[in-house]
Amino acid sequence: MKIGILTSGGDCPGLNAVIRGAVLNGVISHDAEFVGFRWGWKGVVEADIMPITRHDVRGLSKQGGTILGSSRTNPFEGEGGGPDNIQRTLDEHGIDAIIAIGGEGTLTAARRLHDEGGINVIGVPKTIDNDLAATDYSFGFDTAVEIATEAIDRLRTTADSHGRCMVLEVMGRHVGWIALHSGMAGGAHAILIPEQPQSIEQICEWVESVRGRGRAPLIVVAEGFTLDSMGEAHSHKGLDAFNRPRLGGISEQLAPIIEERTGIESRATVLGHIQRGGAPSAYDRVLATRLGMAAVTAVYDRAWGSMVTLRGTDIETVSIADATHSLNRVPQHRYDEAKILFG
Amino acid sequence: MKIGILTSGGDCPGLNAVIRGAVLNGVISHDAEFVGFRWGWKGVVEADIMPITRHDVRGLSKQGGTILGSSRTNPFEGEGGGPDNIQRTLDEHGIDAIIAIGGEGTLTAARRLHDEGGINVIGVPKTIDNDLAATDYSFGFDTAVEIATEAIDRLRTTADSHGRCMVLEVMGRHVGWIALHSGMAGGAHAILIPEQPQSIEQICEWVESVRGRGRAPLIVVAEGFTLDSMGEAHSHKGLDAFNRPRLGGISEQLAPIIEERTGIESRATVLGHIQRGGAPSAYDRVLATRLGMAAVTAVYDRAWGSMVTLRGTDIETVSIADATHSLNRVPQHRYDEAKILFG
Amino acid sequence: MKIGILTSGGDCPGLNAVIRGAVLNGVISHDAEFVGFRWGWKGVVEADIMPITRHDVRGLSKQGGTILGSSRTNPFEGEGGGPDNIQRTLDEHGIDAIIAIGGEGTLTAARRLHDEGGINVIGVPKTIDNDLAATDYSFGFDTAVEIATEAIDRLRTTADSHGRCMVLEVMGRHVGWIALHSGMAGGAHAILIPEQPQSIEQICEWVESVRGRGRAPLIVVAEGFTLDSMGEAHSHKGLDAFNRPRLGGISEQLAPIIEERTGIESRATVLGHIQRGGAPSAYDRVLATRLGMAAVTAVYDRAWGSMVTLRGTDIETVSIADATHSLNRVPQHRYDEAKILFG
């Protein structure tokens, strides 16, 4: 078989380990041949294709990013897009199957290509935010949590030295897993996530309670967190910034309000792209390698339209259709658990 | 309630995070009071007891080791040991329950104290080797794998620079999880574990095959690995060392044999105690914190004789009796999976 | 002797190691007694004083921040300030000498207290930016460079995966040492420092040249960098942002201009407070420990008005007056050297 691999969407530590796992399993167990599509679906649509040999994946498990490049191109759009054109490209290059590594958009596209076009696709879930319900954890998430936790460890000492409140903004547009785990690991005094809007009054109450215990408050906030509007109803003091067009991240908006309301000097730090770059953690290398290997097994099982996932300690195969209909939100009981630690 | 905590056996990154999770949950949710038994069961037997307040656990989640100290004392041995004496000590100090954090020996003792003495005990599984079947993963394991993987990353470059074979010995007396995961994460060329004896011929064949591909061979071996005696039957060349009393770790025995048989300069490195010390990874901090919190919940549920475990993403409570009867060995399919990568 | 220590200004990895070095040397070699002034000069002015024993400095060398707290209080201001009042406070508490750990402001104040008030002061230079001419390197700088370099390593893989230009903003208000060293260590494609204003044309030329070689451009910019106004004269395209009041850091202003001018998607990351928190590097721990020890030796040498510095591999003592008159700017030949790498 000749198998094409693509990586799509925002990059994530472990992408290269998936590629390596797939290629080694394919070449060694099945004598498969591999090509890569450059820049995600763009490479499929534009037939931008490079060979990948066993030699090319040497040492890749610890390398961040993706050797194939990535983009947010949609395979149904643009000239060359759509199932028929894509199938024609695959035929021209003798490619039997596609392993598509990506987030919800990519997996949905993969499912449609299979359902509507009969294209042989296997999905590998990629989400640094851990927002896919189909898998217990996704690769990249552990690395991001580790980096955010190290940042908390560092911010804590500078906060204590100056008696300041520090607000650390981490990734998590729709779900708060990185904030939840790094906040628990680092001992944050408040964890703010999209699933749990809080009023500014509640946040300041937490901050003052920490200060009251003689400590420097440290808040972790997911980028997608929003203030509970109930707070605004009670008082508008310092909230004007929120009504203006957003100039920075949520942390850069929260810090001055906290400072104004509590009188505690407050500083924001936005971790940003550092969370998604660099060498994956050992956990993510193992997970990504196993997912890549399993994707090739799924190819040889001709389990088209399915994706590989982690369940407990096992790698399983599930239908993409079943797997992508809902977000993996932080459940109430997990937030309650974390809140005990700072409540 | 007044709850006593002890940590027993070899130390493990995350012990302090368990203690912190238990104390914070107990104090904040239940207004509990805590004491620590010093040096494991020794502190119970000898009534060596220290108070633990909320203040004492501040910043503990990232601190390696255990503030309570640990030892290998058996609670059934020595003066003051045995269920009756222990119950008397608990009564004298007004202690209502024990949270015992330890490995199979500790958990078995905890179960007996409950079964035979009616003592209120909750167990928390601790095994850096990940050898307890009751839990998907145990805290400390992820940190150990991370440290071993970093060592592999470092050894690889020095191996390549000199064209040497490197043999890294990691923990794992009875099970090979640390070797398996770090070997997969680091891209080892052979992974040797107690569950899978190999002949010296097979090992040298792997080494020579790696060299044949122009690379410097890197082997990860668990301390409990043993050579398959079939190998010895075929040839005794270089195996004399094995018949002498053991002078060092298994890696220090393997390296000279490999060098003698393959002609490739070989070096051993024993990671040793570095794997069990220092700050836990974020993964282990979260897991340990949750287990500590859940142990207190189990106390208030009066689930005596049970232990807390990780299943998938959930913390559950199981009977110690059910949980400690078998070792968590690396299953055949996991070894086969890893072997494809170096086969 | 009874010696008072204070830490003043922004915190810096290594402050606690200085304190530990001073206390251990003082207690063990000279049987000295130590107190700490809380929150910098504020503790001197307000007589906010805590004892420091040998036990208190246990394990401190690896701990970030300062156990004494820090602030920007000026000892000549406020009630209780000024040489006479301070001498009275010292007399009341039987304090024979002050070791003042701080940057240029603190050292200048220390010198004046000595010159004008005859107060027994020894200075220890503290500047994470490495902007004090008196010392080859200052503690904290190496740690900051290490953290910035790790950020570059991480940003590089995400930049490559998306073909983006990344702009990393590091500390350095007046001097560009952190940018220079981390940029050299991380292989940045442009290093922008306060000492070397560049035109936006030059920056975009560097960016396009990197892209032309098929790579994703990575720029390190010190927070104090300013655009060469010559650039503005030639073309105003995209420079409007610079004429508005500053909303974010320099990186957040540069990224959109670069994107607009070159068409290459560009992203900014501001490292911020992470650079000054957390455990110091081994280099900084050794340097800080030695400086703290030497400060106590200077006390017993009654070298009042002097400060301890690093020259080559030696710790020396110099007059504060001689040491604080000029900034340690990046010299032209060091920038030229670095520029060869990205030119």
Add this chain to the structure above:
Amino acid sequence: MKIGILTSGGDCPGLNAVIRGAVLNGVISHDAEFVGFRWGWKGVVEADIMPITRHDVRGLSKQGGTILGSSRTNPFEGEGGGPDNIQRTLDEHGIDAIIAIGGEGTLTAARRLHDEGGINVIGVPKTIDNDLAATDYSFGFDTAVEIATEAIDRLRTTADSHGRCMVLEVMGRHVGWIALHSGMAGGAHAILIPEQPQSIEQICEWVESVRGRGRAPLIVVAEGFTLDSMGEAHSHKGLDAFNRPRLGGISEQLAPIIEERTGIESRATVLGHIQRGGAPSAYDRVLATRLGMAAVTAVYDRAWGSMVTLRGTDIETVSIADATHSLNRVPQHRYDEAKILFG
């Protein structure tokens, strides 16, 4: 000019950064051409030569090891060795100059090739032990100290948890710099170096004094440390092991003696090859890059027979002959300084 580069002796973090610095400076500033000799002097003697382009050194500054390979071959030995043969090889391949990166043996050979054969050689000092007197610090040393310090941090928590004495063995055959610096950085309770033999009585006295203060003793010992024979004269208890042929490192010999004499459970850890592999620290990357660049400048200055060194913050050029006649031993005052901390 066509310049040949070689790396010789034990590998060291930063070798690749030297190569990259040399190649970039040579190609960009001087339009030079580069080749590498494979496996050190072996590649010169056997004319095993590979081209090195600018592209080949991309991303090399953070990569451990050496892309050229290394060995301990002596250029005066073997067929093809000696100045005349080597000059003939250089002529055949049109190579104008050699940049030799290596330790004392390599530099001495380089000097002789220049003095006796008129060969155009520039040296770059490489010693992870920091034992070359010609340079303030050598690249690789900072990384090794950082790794050893991290090991101490980890060992400390496991030592404390079990009340054990830990003995960490680090590199340093003839000089104790790595032990000295990591021991100061990590707060070791005893630092044992080749320059300062100690009696077993003194060591055990230190151990017991630490235990007396309620702490778990941690000793750092350089591999080249030897016991002061005066100790043996007074008492032979437990010293028999020293009279047998050496079976392991010095730490593995010390730990059982300490345990036997003090009754404190003692464990040895040999860091070994981990200290010399892997990514260099930012400090070492900068130093190595600058040395590589300066070596090319020395080539164009035709400063044959000289080597580049670090003096304070400057890279200088000195005669190899002047630079290699003495070892850079830890001076008495530096050991005395460190000893105050544990004395």
